[in-house]
Structure formats: C-alpha cells, structure tokens
Amino acid sequence: xxxxxxxxxxxxxxxxxxxxxxxxxxxxxxxxxxxxxxxxxxxxxxxxxxxxxxxxxxxxxxxxxxxxxxxxxxxxxxxxxxxxxxxxxxxxxxxxxxxxxxxxxxxxxxxxxxxxxxxxxxxxxxxxxxxxxxxxxxxxxxxxxxxxxxxxxxxxxxxxxxxxxxxxxxxxxx
Amino acid sequence: xxxxxxxxxxxxxxxxxxxxxxxxxxxxxxxxxxxxxxxxxxxxxxxxxxxxxxxxxxxxxxxxxxxxxxxxxxxxxxxxxxxxxxxxxxxxxxxxxxxxxxxxxxxxxxxxxxxxxxxxxxxxxxxxxxxxxxxxxxxxxxxxxxxxxxxxxxxxxxxxxxxxxxxxxxxxxxxxxxxxxxxxxxxxxxxxxxxxxxxxxxxxxxxxxxxxxxxxxxxxxxxxxxxxxxxxxxxxxxxxxxxxxxxxxxxxxxxxxxxxxxxxxxxxxxxxxxxxxxxxxxxxxxxxxxxxxxxxxxxxxxxxxxxxxxxxxxxxxxxxxxxxxxxxxxxxxxxxxxxxxxxxxxxxxxxxxxxxxxxxxxxxxxxxxxxxxxxxxxxxxxxxxxxxxxxxxxxxxxxxxxxxxxxxxxxxxxxxxxxxxxxxxxxxxxxxxxxxxxxxxxxxxxxxxxxxxxxxxxxxxxxxxxxxxxxxxxxxxxxxxxxxxxxxxxxxxxxxxxxxxxxxxxxxxxxxxxxxxxxxxxxxxxxxxxxxxxxxxxxxxxxxxxxxxxxxxxxxxxxxxxxxxxxxxxxxxxxxxxxxxxxxxxxxxxxxxxxxxxxxxxxxxxxxxxxxxxxxxxxxxxxxxxxxxxxxxxxxxxxxxxxxxxxxxxxxxxxxxxxxxxxxxxxxxx
Numbered sequence: 001x002x003x004x005x006x007x008x009x010x011x012x013x014x015x016x017x018x019x020x021x022x023x024x025x026x027x028x029x030x031x032x033x034x035x036x037x038x039x040x041x042x043x044x045x046x047x048x049x050x051x052x053x054x055x056x057x058x059x060x061x062x063x064x065x066x067x068x069x070x071x072x073x074x075x076x077x078x079x080x081x082x083x084x085x086x087x088x089x090x091x092x093x094x095x096x097x098x099x100x101x102x103x104x105x106x107x108x109x110x111x112x113x114x115x116x117x118x119x120x121x122x123x124x125x126x127x128x129x130x131x132x133x134x135x136x137x138x139x140x141x142x143x144x145x146x147x148x149x150x151x152x153x154x155x156x157x158x159x160x161x162x163x164x165x166x167x168x169x170x171x172x173x174x
Numbered sequence: 175x176x177x178x179x180x181x182x183x184x185x186x187x188x189x190x191x192x193x194x195x196x197x198x199x200x201x202x203x204x205x206x207x208x209x210x211x212x213x214x215x216x217x218x219x220x221x222x223x224x225x226x227x228x229x230x231x232x233x234x235x236x237x238x239x240x241x242x243x244x245x246x247x248x249x250x251x252x253x254x255x256x257x258x259x260x261x262x263x264x265x266x267x268x269x270x271x272x273x274x275x276x277x278x279x280x281x282x283x284x285x286x287x288x289x290x291x292x293x294x295x296x297x298x299x300x301x302x303x304x305x306x307x308x309x310x311x312x313x314x315x316x317x318x319x320x321x322x323x324x325x326x327x328x329x330x331x332x333x334x335x336x337x338x339x340x341x342x343x344x345x346x347x348x349x350x351x352x353x354x355x356x357x358x359x360x361x362x363x364x365x366x367x368x369x370x371x372x373x374x375x376x377x378x379x380x381x382x383x384x385x386x387x388x389x390x391x392x393x394x395x396x397x398x399x400x401x402x403x404x405x406x407x408x409x410x411x412x413x414x415x416x417x418x419x420x421x422x423x424x425x426x427x428x429x430x431x432x433x434x435x436x437x438x439x440x441x442x443x444x445x446x447x448x449x450x451x452x453x454x455x456x457x458x459x460x461x462x463x464x465x466x467x468x469x470x471x472x473x474x475x476x477x478x479x480x481x482x483x484x485x486x487x488x489x490x491x492x493x494x495x496x497x498x499x500x501x502x503x504x505x506x507x508x509x510x511x512x513x514x515x516x517x518x519x520x521x522x523x524x525x526x527x528x529x530x531x532x533x534x535x536x537x538x539x540x541x542x543x544x545x546x547x548x549x550x551x552x553x554x555x556x557x558x559x560x561x562x563x564x565x566x567x568x569x570x571x572x573x574x575x576x577x578x579x580x581x582x583x584x585x586x587x588x589x590x591x592x593x594x595x596x597x598x599x600x601x602x603x604x605x606x607x608x609x610x611x612x613x614x615x616x617x618x619x620x621x622x623x624x625x626x627x628x629x630x631x632x633x634x635x636x637x638x639x640x641x642x643x644x645x646x647x648x649x650x651x652x653x654x655x656x657x658x659x660x661x662x663x664x665x666x667x668x669x670x671x672x673x674x675x676x677x678x679x680x681x682x683x684x685x686x687x688x689x690x691x692x693x694x695x696x697x698x699x700x701x702x703x704x705x706x707x708x709x710x711x712x713x714x715x716x717x718x719x720x721x722x723x724x725x726x727x728x729x730x731x732x733x734x735x736x737x738x739x740x741x742x743x744x745x746x747x748x749x750x751x752x753x754x755x756x757x758x759x760x761x762x763x764x765x766x767x768x769x770x771x772x773x774x775x776x777x778x779x780x781x782x783x784x785x786x787x788x789x790x791x792x793x794x795x796x797x798x799x800x801x802x803x804x805x806x807x808x809x810x811x812x813x814x815x816x817x818x819x820x821x822x823x824x825x826x827x828x829x830x831x832x833x834x835x836x837x838x839x840x841x842x843x844x
Contacts, residue, residue, distance in 0.1 A: 053195060053199055054195060054196060055193070055195070083548075087548075093552070096550075096552045100552035101552070101557050101558075102286070103286055104286075106287035107287045111549055111551065112547045112549045112550075113547045113549075114547030
C-alpha cells in the first residue's frame with residue numbers, strides 16, 4: 001500500500017516539477033486502458049507489467065485507471081452494443097474463431113461484448129489521450145504552477161527553514 | 175519547488191539520466207511474484223476449502239465440511255478429501271459423505287481460459303453416516319425474514335415451497351382419516367351440531383338480497399305495466415281508422431287528407447308499440463340478471479354445503495380420496511424438495527446452459543450492464559467449450575468404512591456448451607449400501623440441452639430400502655405411519671424447459687409394521703384392525719404440470735380400497751345420517767325459501783309476459799287495419815285518377831278515342 005501511495009505522491013510531485021512529461025502522459029494514457037479493461041484479464045496484466053518495467057509513471061496510471069473505471073461504467077450502454085456488433089460481424093467471425101481457440105488470447109475476455117466494446121474505445125482513445133495529457137501537463141505547468149510560485153504564500157513558505165531542510169533532504173535522498 | 179526536482183541547474187549532485195527501462199523495478203517485481211507464490215503455496219488451498227464450505231452451506235442449507243483440499247498450480251490438479259454434507263432433517267448425520275474427489279485440469283485448456291477435465295474420480299461414498307458433532311442447518315426462509323432481508327434464493331425456494339404446498343393442499347383439502355377417526359369416536363355428524371350456524375350461511379344472506387331485489391323489481395314491473403296502453407286507447411285507434419274515408423274521393427286533396435290521417439294514426443300505433451317493446455326489453459334484461467343471481471345463489475348453496483360438510487367432518491369414503499389423503503403429506507415433502515432443487519437450478523444455472531424459458535426478472539437480481547454483457551463462444555469442431563468435465567468415475571466399496579457402499583457410476587460430458595460438443599450429460603449410478611440395507615440402487619439421468627428446449631429425464635430404482643418411523647398422517651385426531659417397513663421404489667420423469675414436469679412413481683412397502691394412534695380408543699382399535707390386514711402397501715402416482723404446481727396428480731394405493739372396505743361397515747350409515755342432516759338443514763334454511771322465490775318469480779314472469787303479449791297483439795291488429803286502409807285508399811285514388819285521365823282524353827280525341835287509347839296503352843305496355 002505504501003508503495004502505491006508513494007507512487008501517487010510521486011505523480012503529484014512530478015506533475016508540479018519541470019520534467020518528465022512523457023512518463024506522466026504515458027501513465028495517464030495507460031490508466032485509460034486499465035480503466036476500460038476488466039481487472040482480471042490479460043491486457044490489465046500486460047499494461048501493469050509495462051508500467052512496472054518501463055519508465056511509465058505508475059501513480060498516474062493508477063489514478064487515471066480509477067477515474068476511467070467510472071467513465072467506463074457510465075459508457076457501458078455504448079460499449080455493450082458496440083462490442084456486440086463487432087463480435088457478431090460475419091466478416092470477423094473466422095478471426096474470432098481462431099483467436100478464441102489459440103492459447104492466451106481468450107484470457108483477454110475479448111469474447112464478452114462489454115469488454116470488446118470498452119476495449120475498442122480505449123484503444124482508439126489511447127494515442128489521442130497521450131498527446132492530450134502531454135499538452136495538458138505542459139499547459140498546467142505554464143499557467144497554474146508558475147502562477148502559484150509567484151504567489152506570496154509560496155514565497156513565504158519557500159523562505160522558511162523547514163522548507164530549506166526539506167529541500168536539502170530531497171537533493172540527497174529524494 | 176524547483177529545488178525538489180532532480181535536474182535543476184542548482185543541484186549539487188546532477189542526477190544521472192535514466193533510460194526508458196525501470197531497472198530498479200526488478201527487485202519489487204520479484205518480491206510481488208514471491209508473495210503470490212507464497213499465498214498460492216501456503217494459503218490458497220485453505221481459502222478454497224473455506225469458500226467451498228461457505229458456498230455449500232448457502233446452496234444446500236446445511237453445513238458442508240471438507241477435511242482437506244490440495245491443489246497444484248503447475249500440475250493443474252485438484253483433490254478434495256472427506257466432504258461431508260449434513261442431513262438438514264437429521265443434523266446428527268450426514269446425508270452423503272464423499273471420501274475423495276480428484277481431477278486434473280488440462281493446461282492446454284487453461285491457456286485458452288477453458289476449464290477442461292478429462293476424468294474426475296469420486297470415491298468412497300457413504301450415506302447416513304453419523305457426524306462427530308451436529309451440523310449447522312440454515313434456518314427456514316421465514317425465520318430469516320424476521321431478522322434480515324431474505325436472500326433471493328430463500329425467497330425463491332419459499333415461494334416454490336408455498337406454491338407446492340398449496341397445490342397439494344388444494345388437491346387433498348381436509349384430512350379424511352382425521353375426520354373418519356372423529357366420526358368413529360362420535361355419533362352422527364361427528365358430534366358437531368349445526369345449531370346456531372344459520373347466521374353464517376352466505377347463501378341465506380344472498381337469498382335475502384335476491385328476495386329484496388325481486389320485490390323491488392316486482393314493484394317496478396307493476397308500475398310499468400300500468401303505463402302500458404290500455405284497451406280503450408287501443409280500441410280508440412280502431413275507431414279513428416274506421417272514420418277515415420277510403421273511397422269515392424272527389425278530389426286529390428281528399429285523398430291526400432285521408433292518407434295523412436291514416437299515417438298519423440299509424441304513427442300513434444307505432445309509438446304505443448314501441449312503449450310495449452321497451453318494457454319487454456327491460457323485462458328481459460331484468461330476467462337475465464335475475465337468472466344470474468339465482469345461479470350465484472346455487473353456487474353459494476353448494477359452497478355452504480361443502481363448508482358445513484367439512485365442519486361436520488363428513489369424510490369421503492371412496493378409495494381414491496382415501497389414498498390421496500393418506501399419501502398427501504408423504505408425497506408433498508418430496509415435491510417440496512424437488513421444487514427446492516428446481517428453484518436452485520433456476521437461479522444459479524446460467525440461462526444458456528439449460529435454455530431456460532424467459533421469466534420476469536427478479537428486481538433484486540438485475541445485474542449491472544458492466545457485469546452482464548454477452549459472452550460469445552466461438553466454437554468450432556473439436557474446440558473446447560468454456561467448461562467441460564468429460565468423465566466422472568464414481569466408485570466406492572463397502573467395507574472401506576461402516577457406512578460406505580458398493581457403488582459404480584459414470585457421469586459424462588458436464589459442460590457449458592452441449593451444442594458445441596453435441597453430447598448430452600448422462601449420469602448413471604448403481605450399487606448397494608449393505609450396512610444400511612439399501613439394495614438394487616440404480617439411477618440414470620440425462621440432461622440434454624443440445625436441442626432448442628432443454629430436457630431432463632430421470633429413471634430411478636431402489637430394489638429395497640428400510641423405512642423407520644415414517645409418518646404418513648399427522649393430525650390432532652389421528653397419527654398413522656410406518657413403524658418399520660421395507661420399501662421398493664421405481665420412478666421415471668421428465669422436465670422440459672425447467673418448467674414442464676411429468677413423473678410416474680411406483681412404491682411398494684412390505685412387511686409393514688404400522689404405528690397408529692388415535693385420540694379415541696374405539697377409533698384406534700378399528701383402524702388398527704383394518705391396517706393389520708394390510709401387510710403390503712402399494713403407492714402408484716403420476717403427475718404432470720407446470721412447476722411448482724402440478725395440475726394433474728393422480729395417487730392410487732391399495733390402502734384406499736382396503737380402508738374403504740373396512741370402514742364402510744362402520745361408517746356408511748353414520749355418513750348417510752350426517753349427509754341427511756345437512757340436507758335437511760340446508761333445505762330448511764335456504765332450499766324451501768329459494769323454491770318459494772323461484773315460484774313467485776315464475777308467476778310474475780308469466781303474468782307480465784302475458785300482459786305484454788296481449789297488448790302487443792292488440793296494437794299489431796290495429797296497425798294491420800291501418801295498413802289495409804292505406805292500401806285501399808291508394809288503390810282507389812289510383813283507379814280514380816286513371817279514369818279521369820281517360821275521360822278527358824276521350825273528350826279531346828273524339829269517336830276513335832277508345833282505339834287510340836288502347837294503342838297507346840299497348841305502346842307503353844300497359
């Protein structure tokens with residue numbers, strides 16, 4: 001649990017810093033896939049492993065997954081018919097028969113209409129979402145963070161000895 | 175905040191640029207993997223055991239204990255040992271104990287998210303073995319409802335129970351043997367008196383209402399009859415008709431005047447006729463409603479008679495009713511049990527597996543769309559279904575334990591998609607439980623969902639089995655049961671679409687030692703004597719209907735005719751007396767009054783109808799006279815007009831007028 005909390009705090013820290021827009025945006029985009037997929041499925045495992053081994057911000061992915069789980073819940077009435085129409089497509093039927101009968105692929109639960117529908121929506125939105133998140137982070141830093149750092153409250157806090165001690169600690173052990 | 179970032183220019187130690195791979199995650203990853211391994215190695219089996227025990231208790235309503243569960247992830251194997259299912263009716267004993275269940279899951283299937291078992295072994299089966307401590311039994315649904323919100327299963331099973339009970343009770347209303355015992359111990363009418371019951375008769379109340387209604391109607395009809403045209407008025411019409419000139423008209427104006435007069439008189443006659451018709455229609459409508467009231471009254475008299483018959487405890491002394499009365503409680507229990515398992519199947523088996531007919535969804539069970547969706551199976555020949563146990567071999571040998579039996583059985587093709595594999599599930603089981611004296615056990619069941627409607631058939635036989643303290647009838651007046659007996663059972667049945675059920679049952683009880691207790695010693699002696707002459711009891715039943723109710727249930731037993739024979743000597747006279755007493759009572763309170771009312775109604779009806787008919791005939795006669803007059807007038811006026819024209823033509827044409835007129839007539843075809 002503390003590992004997860006640490007990751008989430010790290011996300012907010014990085015969000016308010018000047019670096020790491022790509023890991024953050026990738027984390028948020030991966031969260032979209034996680035949110036749109038069932039928890040017990042192969043694609044969730046793959047995304048989590050990717051977040052673990054690649055420099056993708058895990059805290060961002062978890063926060064984003066939490067948020068997109070609600071979105072996925074709300075758009076179920078769209079995902080279900082979309083998934084049904086894809087799964088019932090006669091053109092794709094031979095492909096689905098092959099996928100269904102080869103190892104591992106059924107573990108994605110692609111044969112469920114809701115999973116298929118929300119999975120497709122997630123995949124379509126993945127790349128645009130990455131660039132939108134990246135642009136959003138840059139914009140956020142340029143406006144909100146910069147404005148906040150110019151405020152008197154922040155300057156007063158930055159001048160305190162507590163903050164200075166914390167900064168030193170961060171430099172050496174953070 | 176800049177100072178917190180690793181790449182700030184002011185930082186004393188410049189952070190090393192990190193690549194896309196998170197190498198520092200390797201250690202945590204292996205820690206997570208190790209934790210998962212530890213859980214599955216040390217705790218998973220225990221968790222599974224507890225889960226099965228909990229689910230078993232919830233499903234079967236009685237404690238389920240499992241000694242040990244062993245699973246192997248890499249080997250894909252499962253083993254459960256000593257599974258004990260508590261007998262809900264006798265918690266000190268297990269209904270079934272299974273010594274060992276083991277199977278291996280195909281990794282080939284698991285990689286495709288399919289659960290495939292080639293062969294499952296079920297061994298060491300015991301029945302009715304004692305438990306170390308009494309098992310926990312789930313309280314009945316009603317008790318749960320008092321404290322908590324009942325679960326959907328509880329509700330479903332309770333509804334099924336209630337419906338089944340209702341069905342049996344409707345079929346066998348009353349307790350014939352209890353009533354017989356009462357009658358044996360008392361005088362005519364079972365000692366019950368009908369005095370003071372007059373006020374409770376619904377038919378008597380209804381009769382009063384009908385009488386009041388009749389009197390009101392009688393008054394209304396009399397008033398309406400007074401409003402009918404009287405004799406003088408109708409005669410006046412005739413007089414008016416006779417005064418109208420119908421010949422020797424001097425001018426067309428006279429003809430016109432006569433015709434107008436006749437029309438007006440006819441109009442008056444029609445108005446009077448309509449008045450009579452309207453009254454006749456009213457009368458018919460009133461008579462129809464009255465007839466309906468008399469029918470309702472008859473139905474109430476029948477109902478009152480039945481109620482009083484039940485109150486007087488007058489039993490039906492025919493063989494069939496006796497057979498049904500004796501075995502109603504015995505069979506009702508098994509029907510309730512069957513309905514309970516059927517309700518469970520309805521609730522827990524996914525709709526596609528047994529192709530259940532669509533029913534109204536239970537609002538408390540509507541799943542969210544997220545959980546619902548539609549899961550498709552993209553099967554192809556020889557492909558795996560989602561779940562498939564190809565073979566379950568059941569074997570057990572007597573002597574392994576004191577309660578185990580010699581059992582051989584085979585269940586094939588338990589699957590989630592019978593259509594894909596094209597095979598139904600077939601279960602056969604045969605053997606004996608020598609220590610329990612259960613011999614010649616044979617069960618064959620087929621679950622076939624390969625067609626559009628699921629079909630479950632069963633065929634069961636038990637060569638012989640012991641019966642001890644089996645109660646057939648429990649009532650305040652009499653208790654009858656088997657103290658000891660040896661039973662033989664054969665049954666077949668079919669359930670279509672999990673609704674449409676039919677079955678036959680043939681049960682024979684030999685060497686029967688009866689347990690008979692009656693409140694009254696005379697009744698007890700008589701019943702004991704009769705039953706002593708019936709050492710073998712047969713029970714043949716067949717039923718069919720839409721579950722949970724069986725619309726057709728036919729129960730026959732040799733007990734019925736034997737009891738009828740034995741009891742008729744003692745009882746027939748008393749029953750006849752009681753019935754006569756009841757008839758007298760009903761006649762006195764309702765029957766005579768009803769006959770009187772019927773006679774009054776018929777009399778009034780005849781009177782009103784006669785008067786209406788008489789008036790109607792008189793008016794019709796006058797109308798007929800008017801129509802004759804009108805025809806005569808029209809004819810006379812036509813003749814006169816023709817003659818006038820001919821005379822004028824003759825004057826104008828001269829001597830050859832007749833010839834020319836005849837020619838002209840010929841030309842016009844006159």
